[in-house]
Amino acid sequence: MSGRAxxxxxxxxxxxxxxxxTKQERILRAAIGVLAERGFHRTTIHDIAQSAGVAxxxxxxxxxxxxxLLIELFEEVMxxxxxxxREALREEQGAEAKMRTFLHTHLRLVEHDPEIAQIISVExxxxxxxxxEYKNPLFGEYLKIIGQILHxxxxxxxxxxxxxxxxxxxxxxxxxDEISLAWLLSRRRDLSLEESADALAEMLLQGLxxxxxxTAPHTAS
Amino acid sequence: MSGRAxxxxxxxxxxxxxxxxTKQERILRAAIGVLAERGFHRTTIHDIAQSAGVAxxxxxxxxxxxxxLLIELFEEVMxxxxxxxREALREEQGAEAKMRTFLHTHLRLVEHDPEIAQIISVExxxxxxxxxEYKNPLFGEYLKIIGQILHxxxxxxxxxxxxxxxxxxxxxxxxxDEISLAWLLSRRRDLSLEESADALAEMLLQGLxxxxxxTAPHTAS
Amino acid sequence: MSGRAxxxxxxxxxxxxxxxxTKQERILRAAIGVLAERGFHRTTIHDIAQSAGVAxxxxxxxxxxxxxLLIELFEEVMxxxxxxxREALREEQGAEAKMRTFLHTHLRLVEHDPEIAQIISVExxxxxxxxxEYKNPLFGEYLKIIGQILHxxxxxxxxxxxxxxxxxxxxxxxxxDEISLAWLLSRRRDLSLEESADALAEMLLQGLxxxxxxTAPHTAS
Amino acid sequence: MSGRAxxxxxxxxxxxxxxxxTKQERILRAAIGVLAERGFHRTTIHDIAQSAGVAxxxxxxxxxxxxxLLIELFEEVMxxxxxxxREALREEQGAEAKMRTFLHTHLRLVEHDPEIAQIISVExxxxxxxxxEYKNPLFGEYLKIIGQILHxxxxxxxxxxxxxxxxxxxxxxxxxDEISLAWLLSRRRDLSLEESADALAEMLLQGLxxxxxxTAPHTAS
DNA sequence: CATGAATGAGGATTCATTCAT
DNA sequence: CATGAATGAATCCTCATTCAT
Numbered sequence: 001m002s003g004r005a006x007x008x009x010x011x012x013x014x015x016x017x018x019x020x021x022t023k024q025e026r027i028l029r030a031a032i033g034v035l036a037e038r039g040f041h042r043t044t045i046h047d048i049a050q051s052a053g054v055a056x057x058x059x060x061x062x063x064x065x066x067x068x069l070l071i072e073l074f075e076e077v078m079x080x081x082x083x084x085x086r087e088a089l090r091e092e093q094g095a096e097a098k099m100r101t102f103l104h105t106h107l108r109l110v111e112h113d114p115e116i117a118q119i120i121s122v123e124x125x126x127x128x129x130x131x132x133e134y135k136n137p138l139f140g141e142y143l144k145i146i147g148q149i150l151h152x153x154x155x156x157x158x159x160x161x162x163x164x165x166x167x168x169x170x171x172x173x174x175x176x177d178e179i180s181l182a183w184l185l186s187r188r189r190d191l192s193l194e195e196s197a198d199a200l201a202e203m204l205l206q207g208l209x210x211x212x213x214x215t216a217p218h219t220a221s
Numbered sequence: 222m223s224g225r226a227x228x229x230x231x232x233x234x235x236x237x238x239x240x241x242x243t244k245q246e247r248i249l250r251a252a253i254g255v256l257a258e259r260g261f262h263r264t265t266i267h268d269i270a271q272s273a274g275v276a277x278x279x280x281x282x283x284x285x286x287x288x289x290l291l292i293e294l295f296e297e298v299m300x301x302x303x304x305x306x307r308e309a310l311r312e313e314q315g316a317e318a319k320m321r322t323f324l325h326t327h328l329r330l331v332e333h334d335p336e337i338a339q340i341i342s343v344e345x346x347x348x349x350x351x352x353x354e355y356k357n358p359l360f361g362e363y364l365k366i367i368g369q370i371l372h373x374x375x376x377x378x379x380x381x382x383x384x385x386x387x388x389x390x391x392x393x394x395x396x397x398d399e400i401s402l403a404w405l406l407s408r409r410r411d412l413s414l415e416e417s418a419d420a421l422a423e424m425l426l427q428g429l430x431x432x433x434x435x436t437a438p439h440t441a442s
Numbered sequence: 443m444s445g446r447a448x449x450x451x452x453x454x455x456x457x458x459x460x461x462x463x464t465k466q467e468r469i470l471r472a473a474i475g476v477l478a479e480r481g482f483h484r485t486t487i488h489d490i491a492q493s494a495g496v497a498x499x500x501x502x503x504x505x506x507x508x509x510x511l512l513i514e515l516f517e518e519v520m521x522x523x524x525x526x527x528r529e530a531l532r533e534e535q536g537a538e539a540k541m542r543t544f545l546h547t548h549l550r551l552v553e554h555d556p557e558i559a560q561i562i563s564v565e566x567x568x569x570x571x572x573x574x575e576y577k578n579p580l581f582g583e584y585l586k587i588i589g590q591i592l593h594x595x596x597x598x599x600x601x602x603x604x605x606x607x608x609x610x611x612x613x614x615x616x617x618x619d620e621i622s623l624a625w626l627l628s629r630r631r632d633l634s635l636e637e638s639a640d641a642l643a644e645m646l647l648q649g650l651x652x653x654x655x656x657t658a659p660h661t662a663s
Numbered sequence: 664m665s666g667r668a669x670x671x672x673x674x675x676x677x678x679x680x681x682x683x684x685t686k687q688e689r690i691l692r693a694a695i696g697v698l699a700e701r702g703f704h705r706t707t708i709h710d711i712a713q714s715a716g717v718a719x720x721x722x723x724x725x726x727x728x729x730x731x732l733l734i735e736l737f738e739e740v741m742x743x744x745x746x747x748x749r750e751a752l753r754e755e756q757g758a759e760a761k762m763r764t765f766l767h768t769h770l771r772l773v774e775h776d777p778e779i780a781q782i783i784s785v786e787x788x789x790x791x792x793x794x795x796e797y798k799n800p801l802f803g804e805y806l807k808i809i810g811q812i813l814h815x816x817x818x819x820x821x822x823x824x825x826x827x828x829x830x831x832x833x834x835x836x837x838x839x840d841e842i843s844l845a846w847l848l849s850r851r852r853d854l855s856l857e858e859s860a861d862a863l864a865e866m867l868l869q870g871l872x873x874x875x876x877x878t879a880p881h882t883a884s
Numbered sequence: 885c886a887t888g889a890a891t892g893a894g895g896a897t898t899c900a901t902t903c904a905t
Numbered sequence: 906c907a908t909g910a911a912t913g914a915a916t917c918c919t920c921a922t923t924c925a926t
Binding site: 708720722723729 | 919920921922923924
């Protein structure tokens with residue numbers, strides 16, 4: 001990535017007027033498109049600039065360097081996803097309903113905004129390695145949404161009390177993420193993600209539920 | 222001139238004796254280490270060569286170019302993982318036991334060979350994007366292992382008959398993969414993956430089981 | 443990765459203002475000098491850049507790659523030569539006078555612009571082999587100039603009607619080219635090319651003339 | 664080209680037994696084929712070795728380095744051509760007959776041994792530039808053949824006494840060389856070089872003859 | 885003598901970043 | 906603020922040459 005000497009430490013100009021916000025946004029949006037289409041290591045500043053309709057140098061008026069642009073991009077992407085989830089979950093009641101909604105929302109995001117989904121599934125995964133020492137804070141927020149549903153379910157008594165939320169959160173995110181990725185990479189996108197969400201929800205909820213009989217009731221049957 | 226034309230069509234020297242196999246292996250192993258440590262786009266041929274203790278040019282005696290080296294690396298990595306899984310599953314009987322073993326084996330792989338795991342979790346995901354048109358065939362094999370366990374469970378009657386194996390396969394792989402990644406990225410690797418495997422297995426199997434009561438008993442409650 | 447794909451399809455910046463034209467021209471001129479001095483396969487982009495007083499990368503702002511730079515160089519060289527010939531011949535009347543002028547002009551070019559001459563004599567000859575599939579169109583124009591003089595002479599009746607223009611054109615070009623080369627390679631450039639042109643013209647014209655007596659009148663003498 | 668430090672100054676092993684001569688010859692012949700086919704800058708030592716059926720390193724047992732191999736190659740090529748010409752001219756009597764024979768022989772060489780011809784026409788021309796300070800001595804011999812015919816013709820009285828043999832020699836060689844090249848590069852090799860030789864001979868001889876009327880009769884007309 | 889694996893200097897090309905306009 | 910020409914470090918890859926076997 002960068003690594004060159006950089007005089008203006010973090011002197012990224014604070015955008016004050018509407019014009020700046022607009023242009024910074026424009027660059028970020030362009031970058032999202034380019035990144036989703038070409039992938040991380042094929043994306044150049046020149047590509048982004050062209051896609052945004054600005055000059056290469058202009059990028060550096062709004063972002064300190066390429067790393068920083070990508071960091072802000074990742075945060076923007078996560079923020080968009082977060083907004084979507086929070087809105088979808090706002091009115092839901094009950095852990096099970098929330099979990100169902102969460103799964104549906106996740107897959108709907110993939111269908112409706114594949115660029116965002118692609119970046120989350122593919123590029124984000126590398127971000128912590130590409131950009132040394134960077135830990136996307138909003139990704140933690142994202143995981144927290146799942147965690148809270150789990151906690152709520154436990155408290156409601158519908159989810160088994162002994163599940164480890166942090167672990168299950170990861171498992172759920174991973175499952176959804178992988179399904180998203182498979183869909184994104186397959187050219188034949190005929191198979192309905194909506195139906196998949198139903199099937200997954202059913203299975204997941206059954207797994208999460210406080211076991212009615214025992215740990216291994218199947219042996220008895 | 223440009224020199225892009227590649228004269229030596231199939232000129233990769235076929236290693237016939239033990240000596241050669243050793244060197245190609247050495248390079249591949251070095252590459253795995255470097256790739257796991259530095260990530261895809263920070264890995265240079267020079268890094269690999271140095272790590273393998275050979276000159277840069279030597280790489281090209283064994284691999285046509287960097288892409289090809291990476292492809293063979295991915296296949297080697299997957300092959301190693303596959304071998305491990307097949308061996309572990311060979312003597313298991315019953316879908317549930319196999320699934321438990323699969324989960325344990327997955328997480329044990331992460332603990333015992335973090336480089337391999339890291340590459341599968343992080344780098345492999347991009348391979349189909351980095352390397353145009355490349356579809357890792359062994360990754361399909363990997364998924365098939367999960368799929369077969371699911372099929373077996375359905376036929377045994379322990380797994381619900383209406384689950385969609387392709388979908389669930391992805392979900393399971395994704396869950397395990399994400400958990401692996403989280404562990405790999407977290408510096409504090411104290412939390413036991415072994416215990417996690419138990420917890421996951423319990424939950425997953427409950428979810429997979431043919432529902433004793435109904436499809437949506439929770440709504441009734 | 444390999445990066446052979448060329449993203450900027452037509453990205454050679456179109457120079458619009460005087461400044462740019464100057465720089466592209468500067469590079470081309472530098473390249474001519476370097477090529478003439480060091481020969482084709484010893485000429486590196488770095489040499490050209492240094493000679494032009496620009497950075498290596500700057501070359502690629504004006505030329506897609508080394509091949510393309512050389513192609514444009516060849517065309518520039520031929521264009522310069524063509525301009526010279528056309529100007530010199532514009533006011534000449536009669537095939538013989540034109541032929542004399544042609545020969546003189548050719549050798550004057552060698553004396554006055556040895557770099558151009560050297561490139562035509564030595565490097566151009568390889569261009570169709572070095573650069574796959576490249577056929578210098580202006581070289582054809584160059585030959586046409588000779589061909590037209592021949593045709594004109596035949597129509598005037600001063601040149602023998604049975605001569606094969608395409609063949610003789612090559613012969614004349616070859617003769618002049620070789621003489622140029624010999625002069626260029628010999629360090630002692632004392633011998634006058636001007637006088638040589640006279641001698642050649644006399645001999646050539648006598649050979650071209652419609653034979654007054656017979657095919658072998660010398661036997662009769 | 665080479666330019667690396669070279670310990671064994673000119674320690675090329677003197678081939679003493681038949682075996683060595685054979686192998687050196689084999690390499691040289693292979694090199695001629697490769698050079699004619701791929702051109703100078705595409706020809707690698709590896710190509711030559713493969714074509715000769717020896718290992719890369721073996722080349723260096725017979726030739727000090729690539730430059731030296733090429734020098735010997737050029738001399739071999741010229742020697743072959745010289746042999747052909749001397750043989751063809753041995754029994755001819757009279758300058759005109761010799762000149763006709765020379766032209767025919769030249770073009771027959773092209774038809775019968777295009778590789779040799781190609782190297783003389785294309786590669787040799789660069790040799791004096793590629794290989795610094797190298798002056799092919801046999802090429803001088805070659806020119807001398809033409810020069811001697813010219814001298815003979817002058818003494819016989821059939822060629823004009825005032826022609827400058829050195830100049831005309833170059834002109835004749837250049838003409839033949841260019842015609843050869845054109846034929847070699849054109850894919851449609853239907854046009855008969857034999858006929859071309861006749862036509863050229865006729866014209867050339869008319870031009871060379873001691874002018875029957877005057878030096879510049881055309882001005883009078 | 886012969887081999888061919890190994891070397892590493894050298895060269896074309898890309899692209900993040902700067903800065904004069 | 907905006908531009909985009911210019912820079913040059915970085916990287917992949919080639920190939921002449923060496924040398925241990």
